[in-house]
Amino acid sequence: MTDPDRERPAEADDEQPVDAEAFYEALDARGRPVVTAAEVAAALDRPAGVVDDALSGLESDGDVGRLDVRAAKTAWYAPGRADADERITVFEKRRDVIVDQPAQYTRALLTQFAHLENTNREGGYVYTVREEDVWNAPYATFPELVSTVRSALGGRYEAIEEWIEGQWERAHKFRLATHEDGYVVLEAKSADLLGNVAEPRLDDGVLRARMGDETAWVAEDRTAELKRTLYEAGYPVQDDRELETGDDLPFDLDLDLRPYQADWIARFADSGSGVLVGPPGSGKTVAALGVMADVEGETLVLVPSRELAGQWHEEILERTTLSPEQVGEYHGGAKEIRPVTIATYRIAGMDRHRSLFDSRKWGLIVFDEVHHIPSPVHRRSASLQTKHRLGLTATPVRETEDQEEIYTLVGPPIGTDWEALFEAGYVAEPEVEIRCLPWASPAHREEYAASDGHGRRQAAATNPAKIREISAILHENRGSKAIVFVEYIDQGDAIAEALSVPFISGETPHARRSRLFDRFRRGAVDTIVVSRVGDEGIDLPDAEVAIAASGLGGSRRQGAQRAGRTMRPVGKARMYVLATRGTEEEDFARNRTKHLAARGVRVRETEPVAVVDPEDASATPDGGGVGFEAER
Structure with a gap:
């Protein structure tokens, strides 16, 4: 067969003009009223630089409109043209925004100042503009914020803008x-x-x-x-205190910062404190090292686990000019107070150790996985004396609805929209699939029906039909590194035995756990099963597939953390959420992926690959009688 690309010169596309007609064709191809230069380039198969220059020229002729939004890339639209698929309805008095079939760009903008309340299977999104959304909006001035509001809503809505301005002023009283x-x-x-x-x-x-x-x-x-x-x-109170700091600690970075990381560091320098909010894999740790170098003060890094303490230690020594004598760890396995000290939250909050941390005049405290801060165990560390506070998180949401305390205890949010990083190729956008499975056998369904409360949840979570579906998913994605998340130890053991792969839980000895994670990083093992110990605080790079087999009754943050294990610039990135059909797991699956949808990640429901016939007489309580629909 003749390759059509070989029948024309490689530079032919570059020579074709990008005129208004071509731009309108790109709009129609994308099915939305607003596009970025990269999207136009992809639709027209032209170089992005050529397209960007052409659009600037068309703007001066009045054929194309430009939208410049601080929290997102420059976008382009056709004046006077409306989109048939993306429909936005604004209820000004309720401050509700309903969007049918929103583009990723639109969702990214709305996330800057509104809260995603609900979604449905038909592609409808319901947002509400709340007080805390305005207070925590990542903008330095009100005009910058209102510019994003108008871009997202497609025009001016005076009642909403007046209310937002009032809330903006309250945040500066x-x-x-x-x-x-x-x-x-x-x-x-x-x-x-x-x-x-x-x-x-x-x-x-x-x-x-x-x-x-x-x-x-x-x-x-x-x-x-x-x-x-x-x-x-x-x-909300602006915190502009001039706090004391300890000895100077100048050092250099041995790395190149991405443009958005440099922007994070500059914005932190302006505010003096804040929380970096970005998807997993966006390099928040690297940005934190940049903040440390900019502050040039003694630094305390607080982390939730010993594993993460060790990873921070290695990262600091590898990417900075700090010497091993200047970096120490303080937790159950080590007790070193150094100019840069990495400690666990639990140790830092204990009375018998706290005086050591209080006595030091830190120039900076870094709160990794900062969403833990509102909890009683971790809150005590927020009162440690320091000149600057920096929080790191991908998911500043908590089911106790006290996430606003993250910003009162540490600082305002600083970050970028996830969509921009997906599109630029810095982070792989995960494809999230929800798969609802039938019961493995009538016996399992009857056990569920006879149970209540925790027993019902556990029965649905540990439905053995999930084992065959996991096997089918791994077969679909053979060659990819995968993590299977479970809530229950017995289920983890069963899956690990069926797949002949390691299971890592809180009961796994620390040394063995470290060895297994290291083997996974090196590729010696391509699939692991983990309990909640793998939800956060452990760096698992290059994991292209995440499977949530149970634990859907957990938090939205947990769902985002698990999907985040695939968010690396490694090509494809996929998350599968398994739920038992006809149980509350179905609702949990949709609700727990809501945070991802709000961040511009597409979530869809698909049919399971493995076939289960609950009436099959050969079906056994251990999940037998289950077969593949087809060999993939």
Whole structure:
């Protein structure tokens, strides 16, 4: 067969003009009203640089419109043309936005200032603009924020914009600052705010004395309490304190920063504190090293596990000019306080160790997996004295709905939209599939029906039909590195035995766990089964496939963390969520992938590959009688 690409010169596409007609064809091909230059280039099969230059020329002629949004790339649209597939309906009084068939670009914009409330199978998305969404919007000025609002909604909506502006102003009513004599001061925009809002709500002793009509002296050890109380009252507090720092610690980086990582570092330098929010694989650890180099102060890194402490240690020594004598670990396996110290949250919060950390004047504290901070065990570490606080997370959501405390205890969000990193090729966008399976046998279905509460959830989660579906998925993706996540130890053992692969759980000895993870990283093992120990705090690069076999009753954050194990620039990236049909697992599967959908990840439901006939007499309680629909 003749290759059609060989029948024309390679540079032929480059020579074809990108005119308005070609641009409109690209719009029609993409099925949306707004596109990036890269999408036009892909639709027309032209170089992205050529297309970008051509679109700039068409803009000057009035044939093409430009949208410049701080949180996303430049996008282009055809003035006066509407999209038939993507329909946006705005309910101004309720501040609800309903979008049918939203493009990834639109979802990425909406995520900057709205909360995804719900999705349905038909491709409908329901967003709500809440107070905290405006307070935590990643913008330095209100005009930047409103520009994104207009781009996402396709026009101006005065009622919503006025409400957003009011919330923006509320977030700038109170400010913590350092007095020239060294103590902490609360500054209010007016005397009424201090006297009628702050003072009545704060407990005795938080404000030590009035200093003026609009200022008060704050008890230094109760600043976190002050910020949390006023936040709950609807008034986020800007923290502009000048805190003391320890000895200088200058060093250089042995790495090249991506443009968005350099932007994160610059934005952190402007604010002095904040939380880097980006998808797994986007290089938040590398950006944190850049922040450390920029701060040039002694640094405490807090992590949830010893494994992650070791990974940080290796990363610091490999990517910076810091010497081994300058970097230490402090946890159950080591007790070293150095200019850069990596400790676990649990150790840092224990009374008998806390004085060691309190006595040091840190220039920076890095809170890895910062979504843990609101929990009682980890909250104590947030009050450690430091000049700068940096949080790292892909998923700042918590089922207890106290995620806003992440920003009050550490700092405002700093990050980029996931869609931009997917499109630029820095991170592989995962394909998320939900597969609902029938029961392995009538006996298993009857066991479920006879159970209640936790027993019902466990019966659905451990449906043996999942073992054959996992085997089928691995066969579909043969040659790819895969992680199977489970909630229950017995299920993990059963899957591992059926697949002849390792199972890693909290019961696995630390040394063996480290060896198995290392073998997985090196490719000596291409499939592993893990319990919750693998949800976070362990670096598993190059995992192209993630399978959630159970644990769907967990959190949205857990679902995003598991999908995130595939988010690396390695080509394809896939996550499969398995649920037992006709049980509450179905709803859990949809709800727990909602956070991914809000971040621009496409989630779809597909039919299982393995066939299970629950009426088959040969079906056995251990999952027998299950066969493949076809050899793939």
